[in-house]
Amino acid sequence: MQTDSSAPDPYEISGEVIAAGTRQNIAIPVSQSVSGLSANLALQVIHGKQRGPCIFVSGAIHGDEIIGTAVIQRLTALLHPETLSGTVILAPAVNIYGFVQHSRYLPDRRDLNRSFPGNPGGSLASQLAYCFLENVIDRCSLGIDIHTAAIHRYNLPQIRVASGSPYLIELAMAFGAPIIIESPLRPGSMRALAADRETPMLLLEAGEALRFDRHSIAIGAAGVLRVLAHIGMIAADDGLSHIGIPLRANRSLWVRAPRGGVSRRRHRSGDIVHRGDVLAQVGGLFGEDLMDVLSPLDGIIIGHTTLPVVNQGDALFHVAEVANFENAGKQAGSIIEAISVSAPPFPAEPLLDEDEVH
Template structure:
């Protein structure tokens, strides 16, 4: 652990906490823009981890997760360094948009370039100033607009250290997700930084269950990495790796009547939704093609033919996944003393 870590020219020594503004491209109104960065360093040696949110500007649960995280009493015992970035895509948050003003997706623009597009420049700054200084990372996301995700971790589970982090997070659904070119996960992996992606909730909405699960999960990972002391009486949420997952799509356009919902255990042949015309005549059904659990779904009651409607994960032990999901819900019902 370095005695001093420097971000945007600001030096942070062991035992210090600093709020830093990381400058990025200013607006054409000559308004300065910056990514907010919170750095907390323990006095004792330990790893360095970043936790970031709003890489997509309309995915807001992570903003609240980080707000609660940095105000958690648990961090008083921190070893190592926590770098928390509540809003990466500041332009997108201002516009309540997934994208940057040029319609580029920041999470498809890594590793970026100092002389490239706006997205490439932001990606380059974030990678150089934040990610490259870390050993681990947690990237907080939600579903897209009008889509909800069940709390889940996506990561390279073929790497044993990453798999152990994913299991420690404490949600029952784990997806072994391949790295996408241009993604933050890919760029971090290229730097040797192990990273988890937490998906939960819907864009432009706060979901209390997803937020609490996220705060608790990040703290669980910090304990796993020995950056925090272990909890005296931990609740054991057993993680399960989906053997595969896939989207079920609409076979026709029309009005949707959902029959099954997020977190439901479905069986092959079950009707998940019906699609009708404007006069109530049924046009099509969305039918489960195998036994599984709904981990993502679209919420708007209008659908075009071919549109993705239900994301279903397939497990060897679906009933046990459901039991652990219920256990997670039960443990998060009381107000958490973070």
């Protein structure tokens, strides 16, 4: 009988056999594209020399949200199978169709992140969702999925988790992003499916669509490594020797342009703001008739538009309501204490993307 100290068995996936202590790139056929060529789900499997859990890191579920691709490229250089306990599956461009087209969606105009669990005989989105479910999610005990804001928008690096799970808050604290946001899960999303299958998932939102930015990439790569350290897959600092009380929020508002024209931003993502603060001013083509854009609440800006030319009603800022500013960053005696002290006092609300707000 094997014990935990023995070498792990080879890892088998899609007809490939990967020995412990090695890595391999895998291309799993999803469907035939217009050109007649096969479209593949590209994975790198890093199969550790020691036993441990299997986790995945995914990027570009929305094909134009490419920060995850950069984070995963960095992780391939930083993770070594000889020193890894367990298995890491890296999926740098899950929606390869949208990735090639610079589009959030699939060619059938569906949103992959609303298409889970999928069906091998269904639409293109449904086939791809099912392929990812079967080959990745169902093999893993933890997933980290990486997204960005839409085009012309920037998101402060933030970890989003399903509401009501202290374990997910603990993992999010290990990740170390500037703020943790909890929200109910959306039907059809990868996180909702993973929750149904009891696979905990963290979602990193960071940066802007179709852009790489060093800050988001650095936070993403460091955060994944800290989570791996926290669950014992690599020997590294999980950052929790000093347990700081995290900044947490579970509801947010979009602040919109009061008129059309040209916007001058006074604040940006990461700024702490108070009700009535002037976030921006919007005026006419000559800078005349400026109107103030005010913060509706006490909170932190978690996203902003990067495009100053605005129509009346365009979303300029995404502000998360925060109730524990005075405690944030202070030392806590334990993770349990840090989680309970930082819990938002409000009921969690669904967190909507700007294009879903009417």
